[in-house]
Amino acid sequence: MSRTEDAIRASGSRALIGYLPVGFPDLATSIEAAVAIAEAGCTAIELGVPYSDPGMDGPVIQAATQSTLERGFRLEELFEAVAAITARTSAPVLVMTYWNPVLRYGVDRFAERLAAAGGAGLITPDLTPENGRDWLEAAERHDLDRVFLAAPSSSDARIDAAVAGSRGFVYTVSTMGTTGARNDVDLAARALADRIAARAASAGTEALRCVGLGISTAEQVRDVLTYADGAIVGSALVRALGAGGVPAVRELAASLAAGTLDDGPAFAGTQAADAAPAAGAPAPSTPAPSTGSTHSTEKGASA
Amino acid sequence: MSASQQSPSLREQHGPWFGAYGGVFMPEPLMAAIDELAECYAECKADPAFQAEFARLSRDYTGRPSLLTDATRLSEQAGARILLKREDLNHTGSHKINNVLGQALVAQRLGKTRLIAETGAGQHGVATATAAALFGMECVVYMGEVDTERQALNVARMRLLGAEVVPVKSGSRTLKDAINEGLRDWVANVDSTHYLMGTVAGPHPFPEMVRDFHRAIGDEAREQTIALTGGLPDAVLACVGGGSNAMGIFHAFLDDADVRLIGLEAAGDGAETARHALSIERGAPGLLHGMRTYLLQDDEGQTLESHSISAGLDYPGVGPEHAWLHDLGRAEYQPVSDTEAMDAFLALTRAEGIIPAIESAHAIAGALRLAKEQPGSTLLVSLSGRGDKDVATAGRWFHLLDEGAQQL
Numbered sequence: 142m143s144r145t146e147d148a149i150r151a152s153g154s155r156a157l158i159g160y161l162p163v164g165f166p167d168l169a170t171s172i173e174a175a176v177a178i179a180e181a182g183c184t185a186i187e188l189g190v191p192y193s194d195p196g197m198d199g200p201v202i203q204a205a206t207q208s209t210l211e212r213g214f215r216l217e218e219l220f221e222a223v224a225a226i227t228a229r230t231s232a233p234v235l236v237m238t239y240w241n242p243v244l245r246y247g248v249d250r251f252a253e254r255l256a257a258a259g260g261a262g263l264i265t266p267d268l269t270p271e272n273g274r275d276w277l278e279a280a281e282r283h284d285l286d287r288v289f290l291a292a293p294s295s296s297d298a299r300i301d302a303a304v305a306g307s308r309g310f311v312y313t314v315s316t317m318g319t320t321g322a323r324n325d326v327d328l329a330a331r332a333l334a335d336r337i338a339a340r341a342a343s344a345g346t347e348a349l350r351c352v353g354l355g356i357s358t359a360e361q362v363r364d365v366l367t368y369a370d371g372a373i374v375g376s377a378l379v380r381a382l383g384a385g386g387v388p389a390v391r392e393l394a395a396s397l398a399a400g401t402l403d404d405g406p407a408f409a410g411t412q413a414a415d416a417a418p419a420a421g422a423p424a425p426s427t428p429a430p431s432t433g434s435t436h437s438t439e440k441g442a443s444a
Numbered sequence: 445m446s447a448s449q450q451s452p453s454l455r456e457q458h459g460p461w462f463g464a465y466g467g468v469f470m471p472e473p474l475m476a477a478i479d480e481l482a483e484c485y486a487e488c489k490a491d492p493a494f495q496a497e498f499a500r501l502s503r504d505y506t507g508r509p510s511l512l513t514d515a516t517r518l519s520e521q522a523g524a525r526i527l528l529k530r531e532d533l534n535h536t537g538s539h540k541i542n543n544v545l546g547q548a549l550v551a552q553r554l555g556k557t558r559l560i561a562e563t564g565a566g567q568h569g570v571a572t573a574t575a576a577a578l579f580g581m582e583c584v585v586y587m588g589e590v591d592t593e594r595q596a597l598n599v600a601r602m603r604l605l606g607a608e609v610v611p612v613k614s615g616s617r618t619l620k621d622a623i624n625e626g627l628r629d630w631v632a633n634v635d636s637t638h639y640l641m642g643t644v645a646g647p648h649p650f651p652e653m654v655r656d657f658h659r660a661i662g663d664e665a666r667e668q669t670i671a672l673t674g675g676l677p678d679a680v681l682a683c684v685g686g687g688s689n690a691m692g693i694f695h696a697f698l699d700d701a702d703v704r705l706i707g708l709e710a711a712g713d714g715a716e717t718a719r720h721a722l723s724i725e726r727g728a729p730g731l732l733h734g735m736r737t738y739l740l741q742d743d744e745g746q747t748l749e750s751h752s753i754s755a756g757l758d759y760p761g762v763g764p765e766h767a768w769l770h771d772l773g774r775a776e777y778q779p780v781s782d783t784e785a786m787d788a789f790l791a792l793t794r795a796e797g798i799i800p801a802i803e804s805a806h807a808i809a810g811a812l813r814l815a816k817e818q819p820g821s822t823l824l825v826s827l828s829g830r831g832d833k834d835v836a837t838a839g840r841w842f843h844l845l846d847e848g849a850q851q852l
């Protein structure tokens with residue numbers, strides 16, 4: 142069973158997934174920061190592995206991961222961090238990694254270490270399902286989630302491959318660009334989330350869709366959750382951690398988590414505009430009756 | 445060395461895979477563009493009208509065929525007959541223009557109006573800026589900050605041609621990081637933009653396509669060598685950064701089993717030091733820039749920085765077809781240090797009155813070394829570019845600049 146999927150469903154398909162690079166600004170702080178954002182309301186944690194050539198990352202994450210590499214980051218820190226974080230929170234920990242470090246480490250060995258540390262699975266930005274046979278086999282052996290990307294430009298056939306290859310959720314790329322906070326999350330995200338749902342349905346399955354790239358505010362989280370199962374926030378959290386340490390990243394995560402509340406009590410100011418749910422919001426985004434509301438109440442208390 | 449007579453022609457090999465190398469390892473958002481490009485290039489390759497237009501531009505704009513020069517004075521000093529394939533005489537001063545014109549035609553067919561490119565030495569950037577001017581397209585060139593400093597003249601040339609030059613400050617601030625930044629731009633602007641990869645690297649179809657656009661180098665040189673000497677050369681030598689001028693000249697000779705193919709990689713401070721760009725000789729297979737190939741990486745798969753006096757060879761990876769030819773044993777790859785390259789730079793300049801690009805000087809150095817091992821042999825060398833851009837570097841290296849003289 143997929144722990145990531147369980148967690149997203151338990152949130153009533155109103156998941157908040159927070160990205161932080163492992164080892165930034167140092168190992169201990171990165172562990173504290175991940176635990177803090179989980180406590181503040183993140184449904185799942187996405188831990189990024191610093192890499193020399195991060196083609197999908199924007200300037201904020203690049204700067205953070207580059208400084209982490211410069212201080213001598215080793216993969217051993219990743220497994221240590223995953224173990225430490227999962228010991229302290231129940232939020233699943235997914236690892237976001239470019240593929241060459243995994244290849245070099247050995248795909249099966251990496252999967253084995255990750256599973257042993259308590260990790261939930263991998264998000265692989267530069268590994269597409271057609272190149273992922275070794276990984277899919279290893280993931281099966283070690284019962285790990287595998288999250289592939291779908292983009293606004295993806296053909297139907299490529300979306301089908303992402304749906305078929307993924308377990309946990311499909312990473313729904315909001316915009317044609319790299320990571321980095323944006324003012325508007327593209328309309329393209331909604332269209333893509335709908336396409337993924339439709340392709341999955343026509344294949345007789347269901348796919349959870351979490352939207353990432355460019356999300357930095359509670360309002361954006363709330364908007365995304367009208368049509369998708371989760372919102373992924375990266376650069377904004379990394380910037381907060383860099384500027385204000387663990388307290389700042391905890392505070393930001395809590396404010397983002399307010400965007401997962403369907404009645405949005407923390408958002409009196411914007412409630413008028415948001416009061417009417419977006420017309421035509423797909424049915425799956427309606428919170429599941431019991432778990433969803435419990436979760437919301439908890440977050441309401443902490444926000 | 446026996447590439448068996450029965451085995452299929454090495455010249456027929458095409459992407460996405462060259463043995464275990466190549467492939468398409470790109471983030472999903474770029475896959476649609478890559479697929480579209482591969483499809484379009486397959487059409488172009490089979491289209492006589494496309495090929496005729498490419499041949500016309502190569503002739504009337506680039507100045508092809510390029511000359512083959514019998515370097516008699518250098519040969520006399522070296523003890524072997526050295527023939528120079530004069531890609532330095534092409535418009536814009538290097539082989540890079542061959543590929544750029546081909547890809548600009550492909551971009552036009554795709555309806556793209558904006559070209560982006562990475563550049564190391566600046567020759568590919570200059571060629572791309574030139575094609576953008578010729579085709580009326582917008583142009584942005586990404587160049588590592590380190591390279592904008594050592595190739596300042598080419599930065600000015602690109603700007604004169606109307607291109608925007610973006611100094612890249614991330615990572616090692618050289619060619620590999622310029623490629624990363626170019627790819628990020630491509631993801632964000634893929635509808636309007638063609639990424640004009642400058643070497644036989646990257647995901648399919650780039651390695652095959654770029655090689656095809658440079659094939660004329662070897663096709664012409666093979667004929668010219670036979671016409672001049674009555675036979676094939678004993679060896680063909682070319683410098684290898686990503687490997688485009690080398691693939692261009694090697695390709696015609698792949699099935700000539702008696703002709704040695706020798707790629708010269710930049711050894712920087714020396715093959716025995718950690719500061720080099722010996723991707724094939726010192727690297728290990730891995731992924732970079734969308735391909736599986738030999739690359740300089742640490743034990744955890746982090747790409748290592750390469751080092752070379754020559755910006756155009758300062759790249760920690762290499763085109764997948766070279767990786768394949770290396771494993772097959774069909775081509776050999778040898779190191780040439782900064783010092784050896786600069787000695788050869790001066791030797792050619794003084795013997796023949798030809799100032800080569802420092803990249804190309806690595807190939808000359810390889811030929812001078814081989815001449816000592818095989819006196820009397822015939823060596824065909826790819827003179828991939830001219831050295832105008834390198835005059836400041838050479839001036840400093842040889843202490844030729846007057847005290848207080850205005851620096852470039």
Ligand SMILES: Cc1ncc(COP(=O)(O)O)c(C=O)c1O
Pocket residue numbers: 538539564565566567568642643644683684685686687688689690755756757801803804828829830
């Ligand atoms: C003159 C010249 N030769 C060679 C190269 C290296 O590229 P490649 O190995 O693709 O031929 C460059 C690259 O900038 C160049 O300018």
